[in-house]
Amino acid sequence: MTAIEPSWLPDPARVQQTRIVRFAQWLVGQGRASLDDVTDYRALHAWSVASPGDFWAAVADFFGVDWETPPRCALAEHRMPGAEWFPGGTLNFGRHLLRAGDDDQDAVILVAETGERSSITYGELRAQAAAVAGRLRGLGVAPGDRVAAYLPNCVEGVVAFVATALVGAVWAQTGLDYAAPSAAQRMAQLSPRVLITGSGYRFGGKVHDRRDDARQLRELLPELRHTITVETAGLTNPADGPDASTWAEALAAEPAADGLAVGFDHPLWVLFTSGTTGRPKGVVHGHGGVLLEQLVSPGLHMDLRAGDVFFWFTTPNWMMWNAQVCGLLHGATIVLYDGRPTWPGPDALWRLVADLGVAVFGTSPGYLEASQRAGLAPGRELGLSALRLVGVTGSVLPGTANAWFREHVSPQVQLGSMSGGTDIVGIFVASAPTTPVYDGEISAPALGAAVQVWHPEGGRARVGVPGEMVITEPMPSMPLHFWDDPDGQKLRDTYFDMFPGVWRHGDLTMMTERGTVVILGRSDATINRHGVRLGSAEIYAAISDLPEVADALVVGVEEPDGGYWLPLFVVPNGDGRPAELVSRIRRHIVERTSPRHVPDEVILLPSLPHTKTGKRLEVPVKRILQGADPERVIDRGAVDDPAALDMLITSARERRREP
Incomplete structure (x- = not known):
């Protein structure tokens, strides 16, 4: 079998200057960890999850956490849920x-889509x-x-x-x-x-x-x-x-x-x-x-430094707003954007990155794909010399986006895919300045995150076999509790119902022989066709470079009679011939995945609904297509385009011949 080569490798000279390497050197110098190679991310990660109390205590000391009252220890209760971190410590x-x-x-810069700016030091x-x-x-x-x-x-x-x-x-x-x-x-x-x-x-x-x-x-x-x-x-x-x-x-x-x-x-x-x-x-x-968590995520994984300009396109509805503000912990200048990311043109955010000299830019796969479809070449048309890292989260990053990025943005800048969530206001899997990048894959589990892939019935899945992403060791940024959940039952049902004592995150995931991570979609929206589990992300990736496709949503629907329906809803980009577009979509999916991934129907719609943070509504749409009452399944106020939701429901009812 031919070995898969990385599409991006760290510059050895630059690696020596990163904070994550300084952290590893400090650990060795302090006698806290034994690391033969301070640039070996895998070894550093292995130590961080083997000794979580020692790791997080080291993070606190390395970054100089300002304790009013020092804690008695780092980890008093080693369990999930209910781990007790840094008891007695105040800050x-x-x-x-x-x-x-x-x-x-400058501490904060606000940029409006009109170009107006305001700031405070x-x-x-x-x-x-x-x-x-x-x-x-x-x-x-x-x-x-x-x-x-x-x-x-x-x-x-x-x-x-x-x-x-x-x-x-x-x-x-x-x-x-x-x-x-x-x-x-x-x-x-x-x-x-x-x-x-x-x-x-x-x-x-x-x-x-x-x-x-x-x-x-x-x-x-x-x-x-x-x-x-x-x-x-x-x-x-x-x-x-x-x-x-x-x-x-x-x-x-x-x-x-x-x-x-x-x-x-x-x-x-x-x-x-x-x-x-x-x-x-x-x-x-x-x-x-x-x-x-926010000392580790931007400080070590993104190598955010004092004086850097840090811009993550987000809204106040998304946890990335909170993470963006945490750039202040590192002495960075954070950038807020009030407006549509593609207004007045698809290059709006790239121009902002160039104008402000952004060092770390965070965006979504959707924005990169929109840039690709628009034929943008930011690296040639704009000055991006300050840019070191483009972080991507919110959904799965298709491999074609990596290829476009290297050619049209920069082959030197790292494109770091990461995933975590509101649950920990941080990351479970991510890149680091010391990790290579492989197209369509996330570089590694994050420091302090004991990520494994398990079978649904329990036990670790083999390399290359999809399963449930789990976290087997506690992390200090896991929720204290849910609001209005006095006995903790909602929290246990959400994360620990499938594997008691082990956090199940709800992502269908696969580990590769390279130690990288592939997220295939939400496990509760997993496509299980003829007994074979498929990830929705594979289908999205297969059509991600089709300029005629502006948006897509796929769901697998188990039907009452034992049948299975796999519809793919597509928003066309432009006024092409529908039959030709459908044929091309099917052909692309066969060529890039397998015949099993080809949808039963490709349904063209003028728009698709998302959450307010731009995520696809796979789970609620699946339930609606199974016949559930939409009013009981989904809160219209949490949807970015309720009219698009109505169109989708109508198309589903017409398919089922419902009134």
């Missing part, structure tokens, strides 16, 4: 966000966060109280989050693109004391006025005590009533003293699941766990 996450950057260095961030923290305390916000935000990407959102962390309150956020009832479905669970609301956001060349929704949201939060209004997208947002005040008043408040020291597991924020298949679950993370 404050907000303090760590403010300690790295120079006063005159680290010195201004420190002063504004202290003032807003003082305002929150003046409003009676105590440790553990919730502060909710209904904001677009904006500088004020970052300041408000840091201030919330400083006072020990709990942060939660939804974007302004959520209608008030959908935002309330999330926020009302938390009974927030203070709400911070914007007035509008930009998308697709328009300013979307959300002031009426902001007022409605206030009425839907019965225990709310106060609202702070923020002017966003150029729309005024005056405070109305005695229980409201403006952002300007918050900035004028008496600054709070240094951040309150809280326990390692003190709640920092609540992140919500997509809510497409039921009431959104609130995932609670703590100050210490998030801090350690």
